Amino acid sequence: MKLYDNHGHEMSFSTSPSTDLLPTKSIIVCSTGRSGSNLLCATLSNLNCVGKSxxxxxxxxxxxxAVYSSAPELYRYLPKVYRAGSTPNRVFGIKLHWDHMKALTKLARTDPTLEKKTNLEILSLFFPNPRFVFIRRGDLTQQAISAAIGYQTGVFIIPKDFHGEPVNSKKKVFFNPLNIYRYKQGLQRRNQNWLKxxxxxxxxxxxxxxxxxxxDFEPTIHRVLEFCDIELSDPAVEIVQGTQKQGNQINQRWLRYYNLIPxxxxxxxxxxxxxxxxxxxKGR
Structure with missing residues (x-):
């Protein structure tokens, strides 16, 4: 297996000091859509010591x-990923939904040397010294409603410092309980897959x-940092939310509607x- 940097020079998957792009630690945020992962990842990224997930x-x-179907395409892309996802302390951050993780490992296995490797072995190879942070929502119905609205509006994240109306935020949305039900079932399966x-x-x-x-925002972030064995360069630094809340009256109205249907x-x-x-x- 070969990895190339952006200049076409061969790199190896090694944590030796000479390989500047490879992280010394990787924070893998395991998630599902609309789980709060944007809030968590943006907040961690702003600390500039936990990677840029x-x-x-x-x-x-x-x-x-240009990453379509082969491992060489993936290897040419990885240096760009390392640069974009790393903080100066060489900690790398990435957010992976379950389906994206499966697609990544499937792509990696087009390399014959990785064909028999497990998902964990491939993740550990690409993202050295991984720490896994699993974020989920307790209320899957509200998560599914958030997903349904997000897919219709195209708005999935509002940065904390953003002012004004996000593009498409005024787009008309339509309540479809069947879609919400199916999103909910899919979210539940993906959560179970991560736990398994x-x-x-x-x-x-x-x-x-x-x-x-x-x-409990700040205590929760500190708990994540402790698990990842990362200390803030300045213990007094203020930890602020990296995104704005998106849920509104539409979410609550749809929740009431949905709960009326068995x-x-x-x-x-x-x-x-x-x-x-x-x-x-079959009849065609």
Missing amino acids: QEFFLPATLDQN FFEQNNLPFCQVVYEDLVK ESWLAGYSQLRSTLRQTLG
Whole structure:
């Protein structure tokens, strides 16, 4: 397996001092959509010592960086990822949704030398000395509603220092309980997948529940720093939220609407639609 820097020079996956781009520690924020991960990652990034956690492996981001289907494409992209995601102390940060992690490891296995490697082995190779921080929401219904609104408006994050109306924030949204139900089921599966990953690999991880993060913000951030074994250069530095709250009256109104509909009805209707699609597809 070979890795190349932006100048085409070969690099090796080694933590030796001569490999300047490779981090000495990696903070992997394991997440699902609308879990509060933007708030957590932006806050940690602003501290400038916990890496700069971003979604480097979003499908659209990979396309923009000409990473489509092969390991060499991935290796040419990785130096850019290390530069963008690292802080001066050589700590690297990254945010991974479950699906993005699976896509990354699948891409890596197109390298014959990694074909038999486990997900953890691949993550540890690309992101040395990893610490895993798992963020989830306690209320999956509200998370699913947030996802439904986000997909319709295209607004998923509002920086803390942003003033004015985000682009598309005034876009009209439509309540669709079936979509919310399906988002909720998907979020639950992905949370379970992350937990199974930690359990199967006997991995310690720091769990952050969004509702607790909002309620006890600074203590929760300090707990994450302690788990990651990172000390602030200035213990007196103020820890401020990195994003603005997005939920509004629409979220609360949709929650009331959704709670009026038995989920058993939505489950049955969802199954019926899937069965009809399969039946009609076979008849073509």
